[in-house]
Amino acid sequence: MKTTRCVQEKLDLFRACFSGLPHIYGTYDPPSGDVRQVKRPVTDRVFLDHLQGRTPYGVYLLFGDQTRAVVADFDADDPSPPLAFLNRARQLQIEAYLEKSKHKGWHVWVFLALPGVTAAKARVVMRRILGEAGAVKTEIFPKQDRLNSRNRFGNFINAPLYGTLVPQGRTIFVNPTTLKPYPDQWELLAGVQRVLEPQLEQIIVQCEIGSPSSCPAVPVNAGPFRTFGLAPCAQRMLSEGVTANQRVACFRLAVHLKKAGVPSDIARASLGAWAMKNRPEDGKRVLTANEVAEQVEAAYVKDYRGCGCEDPAVRPFCDCACALYRHNNAEDAHAHSVAAPAHASLATDVASP
Ligand code: SF4
Known part of the structure; x- marks a missing residue:
């Protein structure tokens, strides 16, 4: 049975799952497939236009060095590789969600603790799972560990639930056992399990993945500037x-x-x-x-x-190699570990897939 949710609840839920940079998004022209960047705030209207099938919305997941989701982009229709990924992820206590993408292939979404976790850690764990699932060449979004002055936005990925494709069974989350769409997509999104940063750290240690290359270990107790002279x-x-x-x-x-x-x-x-x-x-x-x-x-x-x-x-x-960063984020991690997902019980009728 579908849960009744008001439009605003659906929009809040969509934002909690599919937002990143707040002042830019990607889109494409559905007939031609031409993609472009839109430098405008990501408002509820943007989400509504997406959910109701007027203008597709693509999310720039990376903000600073943080992200709220990581996505493996499987570009072939064969479901075996993404299903192998889901199985291995579950063994590591990571719940991943399978989306049939807009033309061909699959997206596997892993949702992360709000307001975000270190992208480098999430990406390195994703890369490891992909390797163990025999899909090492699969692309991961975000594609970078952090934004910088040369790469200020990263790359966008199309968000699920684009209005006109939903009735075709595209851009929709499916049950990995049956490969059939979940009857209530909003119920699914309201209950997604989010991965905490300490979980990722534990996996990195347990699987002996090693520190993400962008996060070299720094001596414990080092003052922020002792190692480097300058931060x-x-x-x-x-x-x-x-x-x-x-x-x-x-x-x-x-x-x-x-x-x-x-x-x-x-x-x-x-x-x-x-x-x-x-x-x-x-x-x-x-x-x-x-x-x-x-x-x-x-x-x-x-x-x-x-x-x-x-x-x-x-x-x-x-x-994140900076000792001050680690100090600050150790406190944040503790605060986030006790915080519940911000939008955990919402309901809809927008685009109701
Ligand atoms: S001092 Fe360290 S934590 Fe602060 S911005 Fe610089 S590198 Fe980041």
Whole structure:
């Protein structure tokens, strides 16, 4: 029997399962299949247009280095490889969900604890399961471990439940035993089991997968800067340059340099050279020497010591190898482990597959 759910409950449920970057999404033209990126907020209207079959919605799963889901994209119609994946995942206490994709093949979704877990850990576990299921070449979304200044969005994957394809048995979750669609897709989504980050860590240790390559082990008890001199984010910003938020990035770098004991005149000269390697977007110019000097002065004149870890100018450069990151996330992991999924009991009629 189908549960009755109001439209808003369905939209909230859809967002809890299929959201990532909040200001951009992907779509395609159904007749031609041409894909494009839409730089607009991911609103309920976007979801409604998708669920009612007007405009398909594709989710950019990766935000920073976090994701709320990982997906294995099986591009052949043979269900054996995705079913082998589901079986192996279940042995590891991971519940995975099988979606018949829009034209050909299958998507296997693994939902992760809200508000998100470290993508590198989820991806490395997915890769291991795919290998054991004999499907090592299967693509994983998100395709990267984190966003950075060169890859600011990652790749989108089409969300399930596109209105016009649902009646054709496409973009719909199926029972792995019968390969028939679940009669109430919303009931399924309301009850998805989400994988916690400590679970992934346990699997990584138990299966001797080793640390994800992007998360090299750092010595326990190391201060955030003892190993590197500067925090990893500062090292990366300095070496790569930035494409956005130049002033804030400059200020944050100046704070890092001050904390590392660099005199202000050396910081000014270093950041002046750094500014020249920036590649500002939208036709903006690089910072002038005076603008750099202003930021350095602001950083040195007061007792600023924060790393700006949550600052949008810094976050894309964050590295989970940083001891401060581990310290912060150890506290978050504890908080999340006791938090229930935010949208666990909702109901519908939008596109009701
Ligand atoms: S946690 Fe990330 S942003 Fe914060 S200091 Fe470390 S590398 Fe930088």
